[in-house]
Amino acid sequence: xxxxxxxxxxxxxxxxxxxxxxxxxxxxxxxxxxxxxxxxxxxxxxxxxxxxxxxxxxxxxxxxxxxxxxxxxxxxxxxxxxxxxxxxxxxxxxxxxxxxxxxxxxxxxxxxxxxxxxxxxxxxxxxxxxxxxxxxxxxxxxxxxxxxxxxxxxxxxxxxxxxxxxxxxxxxxxxxxxxxxxxxxxxxxxxxxxxxxxxxxxxxxxxxxxxxxxxxxxxxxxxxxxxxxxxxxxxxxxxxxxxxxxxxxxxxxxxxxxxxxxxxxxxxxxxxxxxxxxxxxxxxxxxxxxxxxxxxxxxxxxxxxxxxxxxxxxxxxxxxxxxxxxxxxxxxxxxxxxxxxxxxxxxxxxxxxxxxxxxxxxxxxxxxxxxxxxxxxxxxxxxxxxxxxxxxxxxxxxxxxxxxxxxxxxxxxxxxxxxxxxxxxxxxxxxxxxxxxxxxxxxxxxxxxxxxxxxxxxxxxxxxxxxxxxxxxxxxxxxxxxx
Amino acid sequence: xxxxxxxxxxxxxxxxxxxxxxxxxxxxxxxxxxxxxxxxxxxxxxxxxxxxxxxxxxxxxxxxxxxxxxxxxxxxxxxxxxxxxxxxxxxxxxxxxxxxxxxxxxxxxxxxxxxxxxxxxxxxxxxxxxxxxxxxxxxxxxxxxxxxxxxxxxxxxxxxxxxxxxxxxxxxxxxxxxxxxxxxxxxxxxxxxxxxxxxxxxxxxxxxxxxxxxxxxxxxxxx
Ligand code: SF4
Numbered sequence: 001x002x003x004x005x006x007x008x009x010x011x012x013x014x015x016x017x018x019x020x021x022x023x024x025x026x027x028x029x030x031x032x033x034x035x036x037x038x039x040x041x042x043x044x045x046x047x048x049x050x051x052x053x054x055x056x057x058x059x060x061x062x063x064x065x066x067x068x069x070x071x072x073x074x075x076x077x078x079x080x081x082x083x084x085x086x087x088x089x090x091x092x093x094x095x096x097x098x099x100x101x102x103x104x105x106x107x108x109x110x111x112x113x114x115x116x117x118x119x120x121x122x123x124x125x126x127x128x129x130x131x132x133x134x135x136x137x138x139x140x141x142x143x144x145x146x147x148x149x150x151x152x153x154x155x156x157x158x159x160x161x162x163x164x165x166x167x168x169x170x171x172x173x174x175x176x177x178x179x180x181x182x183x184x185x186x187x188x189x190x191x192x193x194x195x196x197x198x199x200x201x202x203x204x205x206x207x208x209x210x211x212x213x214x215x216x217x218x219x220x221x222x223x224x225x226x227x228x229x230x231x232x233x234x235x236x237x238x239x240x241x242x243x244x245x246x247x248x249x250x251x252x253x254x255x256x257x258x259x260x261x262x263x264x265x266x267x268x269x270x271x272x273x274x275x276x277x278x279x280x281x282x283x284x285x286x287x288x289x290x291x292x293x294x295x296x297x298x299x300x301x302x303x304x305x306x307x308x309x310x311x312x313x314x315x316x317x318x319x320x321x322x323x324x325x326x327x328x329x330x331x332x333x334x335x336x337x338x339x340x341x342x343x344x345x346x347x348x349x350x351x352x353x354x355x356x357x358x359x360x361x362x363x364x365x366x367x368x369x370x371x372x373x374x375x376x377x378x379x380x381x382x383x384x385x386x387x388x389x390x391x392x393x394x395x396x397x398x399x400x401x402x403x404x405x406x407x408x409x410x411x412x413x414x415x416x417x418x419x420x421x422x423x424x425x426x427x428x429x430x431x432x433x434x435x436x437x438x439x440x441x442x443x444x445x446x447x448x449x450x451x452x453x454x455x456x457x458x459x460x461x462x463x464x465x466x467x468x469x470x471x472x473x474x475x476x477x478x479x480x481x482x483x
Numbered sequence: 484x485x486x487x488x489x490x491x492x493x494x495x496x497x498x499x500x501x502x503x504x505x506x507x508x509x510x511x512x513x514x515x516x517x518x519x520x521x522x523x524x525x526x527x528x529x530x531x532x533x534x535x536x537x538x539x540x541x542x543x544x545x546x547x548x549x550x551x552x553x554x555x556x557x558x559x560x561x562x563x564x565x566x567x568x569x570x571x572x573x574x575x576x577x578x579x580x581x582x583x584x585x586x587x588x589x590x591x592x593x594x595x596x597x598x599x600x601x602x603x604x605x606x607x608x609x610x611x612x613x614x615x616x617x618x619x620x621x622x623x624x625x626x627x628x629x630x631x632x633x634x635x636x637x638x639x640x641x642x643x644x645x646x647x648x649x650x651x652x653x654x655x656x657x658x659x660x661x662x663x664x665x666x667x668x669x670x671x672x673x674x675x676x677x678x679x680x681x682x683x684x685x686x687x688x689x690x691x692x693x694x695x696x697x698x699x700x701x702x703x704x705x706x
Contacts, residue, residue: 024685027685027686031686043523043525044523044524045521045523045524048521049520049521052520052521059509059513062497062506063506063509063510064493064497065490065493065494065497065499065501066506066507066510067510068490068493069490070510070514074666078668084484084485084486084489085485086485086488086489090485134693135683136681136683136684136692136693137681137683140683140684153682153683153686154683155683155684156686158685159685160684160685160687163684163685183684183685183687183689184689184691186684187681187684187689187691187692188691191691191692191693194693195601195693198693199601213510213514214514214517214666215666215667215668216668217668217672223679223680223681223682223692224679224680224681224692224693224694225634225679225692225693225694225695226692226693226694228630228633228634228671228673228694229634229635229693229694232630232631232634232671233631233635243489243493248510248513248514248517249513249514249517250517250652250653250656250659251517251518251519251520251652251653251656252513252517254520254651254652254653254656255519255520257652258520258523265682267544268540268543268544268617268618268676269544269617269619269674269676270676271544271675271676271677271678271679271680271694272673272674272675272676272679272694273619273673273674273676274671274672274673274674275668275671275672275673275674276670276671277668277669277670277671277672278670279670280624280670281625281669281670283625283626284624284625284626284629284670285577285597285598285626285629286598286599286624286629286630286631287624287630287670287671295489297485297489297492301489301492301493301496302492302496303496304493304496304497305495305496305497305498306496
């Protein structure tokens with residue numbers, strides 16, 4: 001996937017001006033956010049489960065190599081194959097080779113963020129394969145040549161009328177005057193078109209929400225059932241996933257599944273949760289004949305040894321972005337790479353480098369809502385702060401920002417100088433603002449004054465007011481205490 | 484080799500080595516006796532009616548649930564359900580002995596056997612068990628209940644023995660380890676909690692995305 005993280009600031013500006021995007025995003029607070037709250041209130045154990053989930057993920061990470069080896073063993077015993085890939089290029093090559101060995105022409109694909117991470121579709125299409133996304137949201141994006149803007153609701157940035165236009169353009173073999181008013185009519189049309197693909201596919205590719213060391217199973221969680229058709233009708237099933245998805249046992253997977261759907265969509269459980277282990281068994285009339293798992297690292301094993309280890313607990317539920325004021329304002333595309341929102345800000349610098357993704361940890365108001373809803377209790381704001389520190393030390397922020405911060409820091413080390421400066425400045429600003437008491441333009445603060453007035457200080461600094469208050473309240477108390 | 488590199492990178496990050504006895508034992512112990520998260524009160528409280536919970540949770544997710552006293556009533560129940568939904572009087576199922584023992588023709592139903600074909604209108608399977616906490620059906624793939632029956636046809640009908648309804652997912656896993664042997668799984672274990680749905684168009688829920696448009700569960704009391 002093309003990286004445009006560098007352009008976060010200009011991406012965000014155009015997102016804010018995009019009225020269709022703003023209309024599409026306006027449903028988030030009453031949709032996914034409200035549904036999560038309702039599901040949480042139906043399960044009084046929810047908060048305890050979050051602790052349990054956090055601890056179980058920490059345990060898994062501490063034994064990651066052991067569980068991965070056990071997982072691999074179990075897959076082999078069930079007749080499947082595991083391919084290890086250090087980089088996106090290695091993962092794509094492995095998948096391409098499996099497709100070629102299977103003489104594949106048509107590949108169907110369920111939703112997988114790791115496949116976006118490795119840029120799989122472009123790679124397969126360049127080799128002449130037809131790749132069809134089968135998750136409805138992903139299918140819509142594919143015909144629009146767009147990327148997902150959300151990790152669980154990939155087409156959340158689109159309105160229904162945009163989709164209608166896309167279908168009319170793309171499905172031009174259908175009657176021009178057909179009715180496409182209700183969402184159900186659009187869903188039906190896609191259903192008919194994709195059926196044919198499911199049935200004729202040579203290879204089906206899915207992601208995995210979890211891998212289970214105990215049994216060698218991969219799990220997918222869907223509502224549409226597209227992942228199941230993808231993996232049970234094609235002759236070869238390829239799972240593309242990453243090394244951080246493994247959990248020890250079935251019971252560990254279910255503990256996390258209790259949190260996943262509720263945090264993601266507010267459902268108690270998704271319609272389909274499917275555990276796949278190896279290819280079809282002797283005597284089975286259906287299911288794939290070949291089963292492959294491609295395990296991507298792409299920087300995760302390094303993150304494991306860094307101060308960012310906790311980000312690997314993520315179960316990709318999307319709650320942090322649903323609750324993020326920045327995401328709600330600019331949508332997912334502004335973030336410029338696969339994982340948007342707070343999880344992207346905490347994870348992307350680790351996967352594509354801080355030089356590329358340095359803007360993201362700054363795209364935060366540090367309001368803390370992401371951490372308060374994260375089912376894995378990942379301290380997202382703390383991780384973003386850590387990235388900021390690294391970025392600062394590497395000298396990435398512009399010279400002006402660095403000088404201003406340096407200046408401020410040295411002033412703050414000399415409290416008397418700081419107070420004096422603040423006192424003079426606030427008096428001067430009060431005078432300059434005149435009777436209006438506010439500025440409609442201020443040098444160095446045009447980002448603020450372009451949209452609203454900047455209120456002038458009222459002449460006294462916070463420290464002055466605080467000192468006055470202390471004097472007024474402390475006196476009587478001390479008098480009372482001294483006999 | 485990538486495998487070796489990734490594993491040794493992980494070990495370096497953890498400050499561990501491959502033969503670290505304590506870590507190997509920890510992991511083996513967890514797999515041998517899997518710890519469980521506390522079961523939700525809604526099914527763990529003493530005296531909970533698990534069957535009632537299973538039914539109401541499944542209905543909440545827009546499935547239809549019918550209860551019959553004995554297996555012989557299954558064909559008639561299916562025929563009247565399909566009629567109520569304006570669906571053809573036909574089902575396809577695998578080699579499951581329970582289904583093989585029933586007389587579908589007497590209820591006017593056409594029967595086909597084997598894996599699902601694109602032209603099938605209704606698939607019929609027998610569930611391995613039921614999970615009360617979220618109204619979830621657990622199905623195992625195989626010749627007896629081919630997995631495609633639950634995804635390709637427009638209607639999926641599942642028979643579930645009342646005695647195989649358990650409180651939690653973990654209870655079903657225990658049953659699976661018990662009956663199939665620890666560490667062995669069928670090609671697929673499907674946990675199904677409602678018909679296919681999507682919210683990908685304008686955020687509104689639409690039933691019947693790619694999988695079944697409707698799900699009927701028949702609970703059999705005598706089984
Ligand atoms: S960081 Fe937490 S809230 Fe965000 S996607 Fe991951 S698990 Fe969900």
